[in-house]
Amino acid sequence: MKEITKDTYLNWYEEMLFWRKFEDKLAQVYIQQKVRGFLHLYNGQEAILAGSLHAMELGKDRMITAYRNHVQPIGMGVDPKRVMAELYGKKTGTSQGLGGSMHIFSKEKNFFGGHGIVGGQIPLGAGMAFGDKYFKRDNVTLCFFGDGAARQGTLHEAFNMAMNWKLPVVFCVENNGYAMGTSVKRTANHEDIWKLGLGYEMPCGPVDAMNPEKVAEAMDEAISRARAGEGPTFLELKTYRYRGHSMSDAQKYRTKEEVKEYQKIDPIVQVADKIKENNWATEDEIKVIDQRVKDRVSECEKFAEESDFPDPSLMYDIVYEQEDYPFIPHKI
Ligand SMILES: Cc1ncc(C[n+]2csc(CCOP(=O)(O)OP(=O)(O)O)c2C)c(N)n1
Numbered sequence: 313m314k315e316i317t318k319d320t321y322l323n324w325y326e327e328m329l330f331w332r333k334f335e336d337k338l339a340q341v342y343i344q345q346k347v348r349g350f351l352h353l354y355n356g357q358e359a360i361l362a363g364s365l366h367a368m369e370l371g372k373d374r375m376i377t378a379y380r381n382h383v384q385p386i387g388m389g390v391d392p393k394r395v396m397a398e399l400y401g402k403k404t405g406t407s408q409g410l411g412g413s414m415h416i417f418s419k420e421k422n423f424f425g426g427h428g429i430v431g432g433q434i435p436l437g438a439g440m441a442f443g444d445k446y447f448k449r450d451n452v453t454l455c456f457f458g459d460g461a462a463r464q465g466t467l468h469e470a471f472n473m474a475m476n477w478k479l480p481v482v483f484c485v486e487n488n489g490y491a492m493g494t495s496v497k498r499t500a501n502h503e504d505i506w507k508l509g510l511g512y513e514m515p516c517g518p519v520d521a522m523n524p525e526k527v528a529e530a531m532d533e534a535i536s537r538a539r540a541g542e543g544p545t546f547l548e549l550k551t552y553r554y555r556g557h558s559m560s561d562a563q564k565y566r567t568k569e570e571v572k573e574y575q576k577i578d579p580i581v582q583v584a585d586k587i588k589e590n591n592w593a594t595e596d597e598i599k600v601i602d603q604r605v606k607d608r609v610s611e612c613e614k615f616a617e618e619s620d621f622p623d624p625s626l627m628y629d630i631v632y633e634q635e636d637y638p639f640i641p642h643k644i
Pocket residue numbers: 378380428429430431457458459460461462488490491492557
């Protein structure tokens with residue numbers, strides 16, 4: 313694995329803080345009704361992305377995830393201004409403002425969405441890995457999904473085929489404790505989601521995903537195995553989301569104390585503490601980073617605000633059309 317150094321930590325601090333503040337800004341502009349529709353934030357789960365990116369080979373490896381998908385493309389190299397513009401529904405967005413919050417996508421940067429159907433991306437991720445194996449490319453696909461998605465039947469079909477064909481994929485369940493308002497405790501007779509890999513003899517295990525270093529180590533092992541042609545791995549990334557499922561969530565299913573407990577092990581605080589312990593940056597140097605992050609977020613906001621909406625005629629150009637559809641004529 314690439315060494316984890318002072319620079320890694322400083323980079324993690326800045327990027328994770330940027331992702332956090334980028335999404336805090338989204339929450340703010342959502343309340344102002346500048347961003348419409350659903351908005352599912354990643355606050356609390358940032359160590360997963362930071363650790364994964366450290367282990368990946370950017371430019372080769374691929375990523376696919378669910379609708380909690382605003383910061384991953386940024387990590388993969390997509391211009392954050394374009395991500396924010398997409399959420400604003402502006403034509404400078406990653407999908408010309410037509411995809412919106414749940415559908416960020418960038419083929420150029422190997423970020424394959426952005427999927428609203430819970431668990432839908434599990435077989436898609438396996439399929440992407442199949443393509444790489446079939447065409448003899450040594451890329452690896454990281455396929456992320458939630459604890460709720462892990463209980464979809466589609467996981468089993470994808471796991472079976474991925475093991476049978478030894479596909480270069482890392483299946484990663486981001487266990488943030490809840491699927492909307494349903495806790496993992498209420499979903500199954502045990503809470504060790506990683507054990508779902510055992511039935512397929514897929515290498516699997518739990519990871520402390522509040523810590524980017526732990527994620528990077530586990531991910532590196534899994535990616536190396538996949539790249540060597542030894543097939544998939546299933547990681548249970550134990551994490552937590554601070555905000556509600558989406559912006560319209562009263563969060564009656566958990567206590568404020570529970571959230572506070574997890575904030576004590578906040579991934580960004582952990583990274584900042586390690587920097588302080590090792591004297592890798594002075595307080596003034598940290599302030600410079602904090603200011604830079606603020607400026608970067610403001611730049612994204614300004615860009616999105618000042619961009620135009622797409623031409624309304626596009627609405628008719630990009631929809632699926634079929635002359636004999638619907639097959640059964642509507643009565644109204
Ligand atoms: C097939 C399907 N069923 C139900 C839904 C409604 N739904 C949207 S998100 C969600 C919860 C998923 O939770 P989890 O997989 O844990 O991901 P998280 O939101 O925690 O990241 C549900 C049930 C959906 N979008 N698709």
